[in-house]
Amino acid sequence: MTITTRKAGLSGLAIFGVAALLSGCASAPESGGGSTGGADGALDYLPCMVSDAGGFDDKSFNQLGYEGMVKAADELGVEYKKVQSDAETDYAPNLTNLVDQGCNTIVTVGFALAAAAGESAAANPDIEYVSIDDVVDQDFDGKTDQPNIKPIIFDTAQAAFLAGYAAADFSKTGVVGTFGGMNFPTVSIFMDGFAQGVQYYNTAKGKDVKVLGWDTAAQDGSFTGGFEANDGARQIAQGLIDQNVDVLLPVGGPIYQSAAAAIRDSGKEIALIGVDADVFETDPSVGDLLLTSIRKAIDVGTYDAILAAGNGEFDATPFVGTLENEGVGLASFHDFESKVNPSLQGELDEIKAGIIDGSIPVTSYLAG
Template identity: 55%
Template sequence: MTITAPKAALTGLVAAGVVALLAACGSAPSSTSTAANSKYLPCIVSDQGGFNDRSFNQLGLEGVQEAAQKIGSSYKSVQSKSANDYLPNIKSLIQQGCNIIVASGFNLVAPVKQAAAENPKVNFVMVDDNSIKADNVKPVVFNTDEAGFLAGYASASYSKTGVIGTYGGQKLPSVTIFMDGISDGVKYYNQQKGGSKKVIGWDVASQDGQFVNSFVDLNTSKTIAQTMLGQNADVLAPIGGPIYQGAASAIKDGGKNVALIGNDADVFLTDQNGYNSLFLTSIMKNIKPTVSTIVQQAASGSKFDNSQYVGTLKNNGVGIAPFHDFASKVDPGLQGELDKIKAGIIDGSIKVESPSAFAE
């Protein structure tokens, strides 16, 4: 069966405390609306996952749209179909007079680095990477291992077979950090409960596992998911934007009671393919409010702040979604346990230490 990612209208993801979360780590931009800079033009370029990925491309676009509305400006967006489009798309936005360009995804690092060096008067927001050191590039990264830890614990609590499967789109730090958190959360559950539940598809010690090698190949994603279902997994966490749709299709075809873990957005809310009811929870990055507030600050006329922003549980930059349709299916005491674990991660009494985590 061939699966193609559908087109869909964008949906919102509301996250509270955006000013507080940015202030807590990195810059503390003001979110005050202003029309004084109505000619200020915010822009965004997607990676090949596209703006209908129900994930970080979509959330980044929504952040730019929200910022444009609040500053009384228009905005421009350009979607990349392949890696060959990245640099030409960025150059096109520069030629159209963009003042700030948001780049969604690790794969855009090289073209952003080149464009930023060649155009020092244009500012960039680099989501999911902090390797570019330049006055006009603000790195925005997320310690999703912290939220992944909570999702891993929840997965272990829910799983009846004791097998949790996870795999990634590509082997990138911004992907494997999720997988580290999930694996460590399952391990912590076993320590606390005397359990023997396991993760397949990722090994923390070797930092190796299974990958689609694409963020858009839903058929390979489905094949990997089917293999994991054959290994008795009843929770699947495909990390990489729209590849969850391949896993969801495998679950539907298999006819078993299997739960999905979403990533980046609350995919229960953003999915428009009829897979909503499959999601136990999602590991979220609060990309929309972060991008919106950074753009608003840049438009305010103050000096561009290129300091690194790290989203954490403490500053509400990351988190997990509600259980939605699974609320009546999880252990009644699970939410209380997760609240205590979250507090422990925040105060440091519970260590979450992915090699891909970012220093705050």
């Protein structure tokens, strides 16, 4: 799947957001969990999950999705299966593997699995699918392609807007930066919301904090070309550091680890912003660098979907995480609590309320 393909789908996603939402050698599956379904009156239900290439220990959205499934399976008293994808070529065979294992609900983690998920769902209409981070609209008609797919997606721009405002307020150099894995909508939504928040700060405070790594007008920016914590990601982070940024937002699973390494090597006072999870909690090794994290409640959304499906109440209605329903949010400042301006949290609370009531507009492919 190319960047061009995904960017071409942006208009379809926007229609979906306004019209519908607001109204390979694959790995063998791993089992876990509680009671075996069907025995002694136990629930006859098997939830399963396929990761993207980031893996289940990415300290980010794969891990959050997995934790949500495990919690639901434990509560239901059933086993679960998970299979990790190490490359794009693993997606389809991994899904076939889980279908053959008798899974009742299959969760696909990440937009990269959308095409494979859509094909698998079409071929297996009796199996329920949960798609994290993609509406699975491969024909771009504004609707999920199959009726047995439940999308769990997030208007992350709202929380990223708050992070951008906080970054601009914290910055001493007047330059903040961001970069992503690939220019997919679910990545760029962070970067664009972040830039909008910085601009809002500049307008409100009469400042001129610059954003490097994202061009709002062009809807393009700095990308590593993948989602691995590698030397390429580190070089992009270093390039931004060399341009005097003192707050850095990497968007793309584990690529934040490369950014953290570049920050430590620089010897400069540079704050990191995490994404998806509260990275302060999921990866304490970078906790001292974290200003905050832009959170997506992937674990909660997955838990709710699996719990409902296990109880025979699967609902394909898309879940859209927002500030209002707490599907997205900003983590606390943790170790930076004493370093930020005392007035900042109060200002963020007011902005959050404005975003929720619509008086402060935040644009995204989900909100228009």
